[in-house]
Amino acid sequence: MVLGISFWFCPSFTRVGGWVGVSSVRRREFMTVMLVLCILMFGACIALITLSLIELTSNPYPLPRCSNAYSSCFTEAARTTELSDDGVCTAYLNQCYEATVWTSIYFALVIILMIATGAVVAFLLYNFKFTAGDLIEKYLVQSKELEQVMATARTGSVSQKRNAAFELATMAASADDNKFQIVTGGLEILISLALNPDTTTQEYATEAIAECLTVPAIQDQFVAVGGMKTLTALLHTKNARTVREAITAVSYVVSDSDENKPAVLAEHGLDDLAHACKYANTSNRKLLASIFLELAYYSDTRYIFFT
DSSP states (O other): OHHHHHHHHSSSEEEETEEEEEETHHHHHHHHHHHHHHHHHHHHHHHHHHHHHHHEEEOOOHHHHHHHHHHHHHHHHHHHHSOOOOOHHHHHHHHHHHHHHHHHHHHHHHHHHHHHHHHHHHHHHHHHHHHHHHHHHHTTTOOOOHHHHHHHHOOOOHHHHHHHHHHHHHHHHHHHHHHHHHHHHHHHHHHHTOSSSSSHHHHHHHHHHHHHHHHHHHHHHHHHTHHHHHHHHTOOSOOOHHHHHHHHHHHHHHHHTTTHHHHHHTHHHHHHHHHHHOOHHHHEEEHHHHHHHHTTTSHHHHHHOOO
């Protein structure tokens, strides 16, 4: 019956679903019952091994129980044979003593097994309160201080700047407060990362800029420091993701404020947008079309279009 229940509740593995089991299995209740049974087994084994050790240590060889069995064996042998065979009963006496010794060893091993099983069950019960999200947040999501990230982005090596750009992109995507801190702490550093020769650093930095520009208040400061030149220059890169983020950032600026639209026209910004149209995919072309539509409401842009 126990084996049947075990096979019924045991999990199975499939290539698509992974490890699956019966949904009615209650792991906490099962482990609690298992722990109680381990404690009961531990107590019973302690009592039995204590009795065996008392019998072995309090009486010299042979044990009284074994001596009584030896006498009964010798009497029975004397009745059934004409000449009693003392060797058979002596072997039986030795076997009785060895059985008592091995019984003590067996109970000692069971005690060790119960201690190990109880420790594992208690450990599992303790771990049941954790969830995968808690472990990921504790061990994998480890954000650094913004000042440290900015210092690394300013003077670090190529790999360190790449990691710093990734950290900035992650911070910018997580909360609006982080966006203001990034802009206040080092917008120029973020722009310099976007112009870094390393392609991956460019991508992460451009993603961080696009995330920051979702806030209209940051757009004015970004345009004031000449950031639009950086975005239009990034339209010439060969990294498709960087171009995508740059186009997205430009669309944020031109759609949220009429005052910032002239910044796109500076330094041949329209030429850069036209260049991006030649190599953009369908989704990027939709964004570029919306950018040109927003710029068409600006008179200077229409004049450039006609000329």
